[in-house]
Amino acid sequence: MFEWKDSYSVGIEEIDKQHKNLLGIGEELVYVMENTTKGLDQYDEIKRLLKELYDYTVYHFTAEEKLMKKYDFIDLPSHQFQHKLFVKKIEEIDLDEFDNDQIDSTFKIMEFLSNWITNHILKIDPQYSKVLREKGVR
Numbered sequence: 001m002f003e004w005k006d007s008y009s010v011g012i013e014e015i016d017k018q019h020k021n022l023l024g025i026g027e028e029l030v031y032v033m034e035n036t037t038k039g040l041d042q043y044d045e046i047k048r049l050l051k052e053l054y055d056y057t058v059y060h061f062t063a064e065e066k067l068m069k070k071y072d073f074i075d076l077p078s079h080q081f082q083h084k085l086f087v088k089k090i091e092e093i094d095l096d097e098f099d100n101d102q103i104d105s106t107f108k109i110m111e112f113l114s115n116w117i118t119n120h121i122l123k124i125d126p127q128y129s130k131v132l133r134e135k136g137v138r
Contacts, residue, residue, distance in 0.1 A: 001026065001027075001030060001110070001114060002023040002024070002026030002027045002029075002030060002113075002114075002117070003023070003027070004019075004020050004023055007122065008023075008117070008121050008122065010121075010125050010126060010128075010129035011129055011133050011138070012067075012129055012132060012133065012137055012138060013138060014063070015060075015063070015064060015067070015125075015129070018056075018059075018060040018063065018064075019060075019121055021056060021060075022053075022056060022057065022060060022117075023117070025049060025052055025053050025056065026110070026113050026114075026117075028049055029046075029049055029106065029109060029110055029113070030110065032045050032046055032049065032106065033103075033106040033107070033110060036102045036103050036106050037103055041102070042102055042106070043095075043098070043099050043102065046098060046102070046105075046106065046109075047095060050090065050093060050095075050109075053090060053113075054087070054090045054091070057086065057087060057090065058087060061083040061086075061087070064079070064083075064125075064128075065079070065080055065083070067128075067132065067137070068128050068132070071131070071132050071135050071137065073128045073131055073132065074131075075127060075128070076128075079124065079127075079128060082120060082124060086116060086120070089112060093105075093109065
C-alpha cells in the first residue's frame with residue numbers, strides 16, 4: 001500500500017526522498033496494524049508513529065513551501081492550505097478513542113494517509129514540480 005512507485009516521483013530529488021520517507025512511516029503503520037488485528041496492544045507504537053508522522057510531515061511541508069517560495073510558485077497559498085489541512089487532521093486524532101478501538105482507528109489513519117498520497121502527491125504536487133523543473137530544479 002505504501003510502496004514507492006515511479007508515478008509518485010515529482011522529479012525533484014530531495015522531495016522524492018522526503019516522500020519516500022513518508023511512505024516508510026505508512027509501511028510501519030501497516031506492520032503495526034497487522035499486529036493490532038492479531039490482538040496485540042499497539043497504543044504506544046501508534047502514538048510514536050503518529051508523532052513521527054507529524055514531525056516529518058511538518059519538516060517536509062516546510063521544505064516544499066520554501067522551495068515553492070524561492071521559485072515564486074504562484075499557487076503557493078493554495079498548497080499551504082492543503083498542507084495545513086493535513087497537519088490539522090493528524091492533530092485531531094483522538095488517542096483515547098484510538099486506545100479504545102485500535103483496529104478501526106488504525107484502518108482510518110491508513111485510509112486517510114493512502115488517500116492523501118493518491119490525491120496530493122499524484123495530483124497536487126505535480127503542479128508545482130512542473131513549474132520548478134522548468135526553472136531547472138532537480
